[in-house]
Amino acid sequence: MKILVTGGAGYIGTATVKKLIENKHEVFVIDNLSRGQKEKLDPKATLFQTDLTDQKETEKVLFETKPDAVIHLSAFKSVEESEKKPGTYIQNNLGGTISLLAAMAKVGVSSLVFSSSAAVYKPKENDNQLYKETDPLGSLSTYGRVKEMEEKAIELAVEKGVISSATSLRYFNVAGDSGLYFKEKNPENVFPILAKAFKDESEFNIFGTDYPTADKTAVRDYIHLNDIVDAHIRALDTKPGYHVFNLGTSKGVSVKELVDAFELVSGKRAKIQNAPRRAGDPAVVIADPALAKEKLNWEPKHTLEEMVKSTWDVYGE
Numbered sequence: 001m002k003i004l005v006t007g008g009a010g011y012i013g014t015a016t017v018k019k020l021i022e023n024k025h026e027v028f029v030i031d032n033l034s035r036g037q038k039e040k041l042d043p044k045a046t047l048f049q050t051d052l053t054d055q056k057e058t059e060k061v062l063f064e065t066k067p068d069a070v071i072h073l074s075a076f077k078s079v080e081e082s083e084k085k086p087g088t089y090i091q092n093n094l095g096g097t098i099s100l101l102a103a104m105a106k107v108g109v110s111s112l113v114f115s116s117s118a119a120v121y122k123p124k125e126n127d128n129q130l131y132k133e134t135d136p137l138g139s140l141s142t143y144g145r146v147k148e149m150e151e152k153a154i155e156l157a158v159e160k161g162v163i164s165s166a167t168s169l170r171y172f173n174v175a176g177d178s179g180l181y182f183k184e185k186n187p188e189n190v191f192p193i194l195a196k197a198f199k200d201e202s203e204f205n206i207f208g209t210d211y212p213t214a215d216k217t218a219v220r221d222y223i224h225l226n227d228i229v230d231a232h233i234r235a236l237d238t239k240p241g242y243h244v245f246n247l248g249t250s251k252g253v254s255v256k257e258l259v260d261a262f263e264l265v266s267g268k269r270a271k272i273q274n275a276p277r278r279a280g281d282p283a284v285v286i287a288d289p290a291l292a293k294e295k296l297n298w299e300p301k302h303t304l305e306e307m308v309k310s311t312w313d314v315y316g317e
Contacts, residue, residue, distance in 0.1 A: 001236070002026045004067040004109075006052055006100065007074030008045065009036025012115065012228060015178035016071060017045050019229045028065045030058065030074065040180050052096035055103055062107040069111035069236050072100060075147075078188050079119065082143035089146050097150040101157045110164040113235045114154055118172045118221075118246065119144030123282045127212065130288035133170070133244045140280040151244070158242040165242075167235040172221040172248035172287045174228050176307035177314050187315075190255075191222075191307065194262050195315035197270040204270045206255050208277035213284060219252035221286040224302030224310075234296040248287020249300045261308045266316055 003020055007013045008029030013036065020027045027045040030052055031038075041047060046065070050057040052074050075093045076082070082089045097114075104112065121131050122138030139145045154166045175191040187193060197204035209216045231247050253261075259272060292298045 001068040002028070002065060003236070004028045004030065004062070004065055004070045005045075006030045006070065006072045006096070007036065007115075009033055009038055009041050009047070010073060011182050011184060012174065012225065013073045014040040014042070014180055014182060015225050016073065016229050016232055018042050018178060018180065019226075019233060021045065023233065028061070028067060030061055035076075037182065040182050053092065053099050055099040058099055058103040059106055062103050062109055066107075067109055069113065070100065070104065070109060071113045071115075071232055071236075072097065073115045075115065077143070079141045079143045080188065082141060082146070086142045089142055093146045094149050094153070097153055101153065101162060105157075105162045111236070112154065112163055112166040113232055114150070114166060114168045115232075116151055116168040116170045116244075117144060117147045118170050118248070118285065118287065120148040120151065120170060123280075127282060127284035130250060130286050131246060131248075132288045133246055133291055155242045165238060165240045167238050167243040167245065169228075169231055169235060170244065170246050170287075171228060172223055172246070172285065174225055175222050175311060176224040176226065176302065177310040178225050178229065179310075181314050183314050190258065191311040192315045194258065194270070195266075195311050198262050198266040198268045198312075199316045201268055202271060203273055204259070205273050205275040206259070207275050208281060209274045210277070211283040213254060215254050215256045217255035218281060219254045219284040219286065221248040221251065222253055222258075222304060222307060223248055223300055224307050227300040227302055230301075231292060231296060231298050234298050238296070243295070245292040245296060245298075246287040246289050247292060248289050250287060250289055252284060252286045253304055258304075258308075261304060262312070265305070265308045265312050
């Protein structure tokens with residue numbers, strides 16, 4: 001197949017492109033390289049350095065490449081930044097998706113796999129319940145609300161026949177490395193932040209030690225990057241219509257457990273500080289990935305230890 005990957009020079013993008021090429025697909029990439037890393041991109045992929053929000057340029061790429069499907073990963077992804085710059089997130093993330101859908105309609109490309117997020121869900125009142133695809137949406141963050149708007153635009157495009165097939169993959173907390181040693185310049189995810197704290201033996205804040213969990217710290221569902229990539233490739237074969245799948249492990253890991261895992265792998269100690277809860281942080285967020293297992297024949301294969309070790313190999317050495 002010929003596959004176009006938007007945001008293909010990013011953290012998830014480069015890993016996805018690598019696997020697609022290993023699977024003998026012909027791969028094209030749209031990335032403006034504002035946050036991507038060209039040097040990590042497989043040289044067998046054809047890169048178009050352009051901005052997805054430029055619909056005319058996106059149409060040109062689609063006309064030239066005539067892909068069988070698009071994997072849409074292009075997005076800014078910082079929750080904190082989205083609160084400071086909501087307009088930027090609306091313009092870049094939602095604007096990029098609308099531009100892409102319009103270009104796909106004009107060129108006649110009909111299949112899409114979309115990188116969504118568990119951030120779209122409305123926080124649960126009962127923290128012990130797993131998140132299902134049918135649960136109500138209603139994010140507390142601008143990032144999550146924009147992702148929800150993107151999902152709605154894609155669903156409408158399928159409903160109205162603009163494209164024939166689309167799958168939204170709602171990631172929970174992606175971690176680990178695919179073997180490309182992709183090192184973000186200003187990481188905001190907890191894994192690289194923890195790795196840096198252990199490497200430098202510097203301070204790491206645990207935000208909230210009074211949650212109603214076993215060790216009083218927040219619990220999250222972490223999933224290996226390679227498992228995320230696998231789900232995208234499987235989603236290329238979904239039937240016509242609009243589909244939504246959670247990507248998680250159904251297992252929760254607390255902040256303290258994560259700290260212990262990094263201590264074990266690194267052989268070092270960080271300066272752990274207890275800090276107040278951050279506004280809007282729920283106690284527990286865990287996926288129910290049963291639908292992805294049933295419909296995509298997908299389930300996560302990689303362990304927490306593999307996520308920690310591969311992160312430490314990139315950020316700790």
